[in-house]
Amino acid sequence: MKYALFLGCTAPTKARNYELSTRRVAEAIGIELIDLPEFECCGFPVKSVHYESFILIAARNLIAAEDAGLNICVLCSACAGTLVEVSRYLASNDKARQKVLSKLGKEDGKYGFAQNIKVKHLIRILHEDLGSEKISSKIKRKLSGITVAPHYGCHYLKPSDIYDNYDDSENPHSLDELIEITAAKSIDYLEKEHCCGAGVLAINEDIALSIAQKKLDSVKVSGADAIVLMCPFCGAMYDENQKRIGTKFQTSYNLPVLYYPQLLGLALGINRKLLGFNLNKVKADSLLERIETKSMQNEQCKFSS
Amino acid sequence: MQDIIDKVSELSEQNLYSCYQCGKCSGGCPSVSEMDLLPNQVIRLLQLGMPDDASNANTMWICASCFTCTVRCPKGVDIAKVMEALRQISLRKNVDYVEVREISAKEISILPQIALVSNFRKQTA
Structure with a gap:
């Protein structure tokens, strides 16, 4: 199983723990990730300024993958939404495709976009292409006794028509299922499918932080040991800004925020140092120690029996 | 209208x-x-x-x-x-114009890139 890895801009600068853990986990479960030097910004930031440039930037990335003959694995949900939307648009709209290709100096007829390549979020690849059986067979350490709150974010499943109605955007379950493979418990909580608020962060910080605060409160009430997510933008809200939100609303959360590959990596028996836990802003040390003590006890049980 | x-x-x-x-x-x-x-x-x-x-x-x-x-x-x-x-x-x-050079280093370090860009696209155009 081979994919071109599309990092986007936020993951390699603000969420390197996400990138590190993804690479380790991919290696361990047999997904080959190829880095293409042509990959750059997905185009999303200019969407509301200049729609044609947005299409052009996204198309340039899609062409690079098509030239390499690879499907794309995306880490950031906003990048996934952009690349999926544009690949479908260019596959079905001849006029727009011809225009984009002539601007990029490529001949028409060679590129089919969504007809030739598939763009998928990492989590969808793990859930849909790899599947729980294959991942389960690689699990070395069960994370039983750990409870986590899954956060889906928005662009992973919405708008649902561009994602072939994969999963259910109103009642999603793919991340829950992936969490349960590790034997950790995935819980339901109030506002589970809500937005993190990052989209409003630079427009009105107070509103963005209060949207994130509502969810942090709900997770805290649910008693989860950590939040598990899959988008570096959501990570910026819950991990990077968690302390600020706590100060602003006179409370303290101390709630570790894990990217899903970090959680899966622990279950695959990968050393925590290799999963980038030192880069988590809210330290997950006590949670990690609980996991490690438990797995050591299990080892001893096996040994003595 | x-x-x-x-x-x-x-x-x-x-x-x-x-x-x-x-x-x-x-x-x-x-x-x-x-x-x-x-x-x-x-x-x-x-x-x-x-x-x-x-x-x-x-x-x-x-x-x-x-x-x-x-x-x-x-x-x-x-x-x-x-x-x-x-x-x-x-x-x-062109309302609410923001001067990019006046954004402090601290703000730049806190905000993710897309957030900054979304601010530019609203307030510097």
Whole structure:
């Protein structure tokens, strides 16, 4: 199983723990990730300024993958939404495709976009292409006794028509299922499918932080040991800004925020140092120690029996 | 006025008149409590030929493009796209200008890149 890895801009600068853990986990479960030097910004930031440039930037990335003959694995949900939307648009709209290709100096007829390549979020690849059986067979350490709150974010499943109605955007379950493979418990909580608020962060910080605060409160009430997510933008809200939100609303959360590959990596028996836990802003040390003590006890049980 | 409403329809590729004001978009919106007008009210003002009232509200800027409304609309109106169109029209009027050089290093270190860019696209155009 081979994919071109599309990092986007936020993951390699603000969420390197996400990138590190993804690479380790991919290696361990047999997904080959190829880095293409042509990959750059997905185009999303200019969407509301200049729609044609947005299409052009996204198309340039899609062409690079098509030239390499690879499907794309995306880490950031906003990048996934952009690349999926544009690949479908260019596959079905001849006029727009011809225009984009002539601007990029490529001949028409060679590129089919969504007809030739598939763009998928990492989590969808793990859930849909790899599947729980294959991942389960690689699990070395069960994370039983750990409870986590899954956060889906928005662009992973919405708008649902561009994602072939994969999963259910109103009642999603793919991340829950992936969490349960590790034997950790995935819980339901109030506002589970809500937005993190990052989209409003630079427009009105107070509103963005209060949207994130509502969810942090709900997770805290649910008693989860950590939040598990899959988008570096959501990570910026819950991990990077968690302390600020706590100060602003006179409370303290101390709630570790894990990217899903970090959680899966622990279950695959990968050393925590290799999963980038030192880069988590809210330290997950006590949670990690609980996991490690438990797995050591299990080892001893096996040994003595 | 009709010009602006046609422009919104053209940019968003949505038929604003298919909205029948059920309010599902506003019911599911995560940031609705901060909005001057509910998303369905914005659509209603556009239907009634009052685009200025729609654009003067903070609604389109508070919209985080989470697409909950888009997914839920029983009439298939992509409301997030309508908000995007309103933003596009508004930012060309050059209001709330932000001087990029005056943003402090601390703010730059805290904000993710896309957040900064979304600020530029709103306030520096």
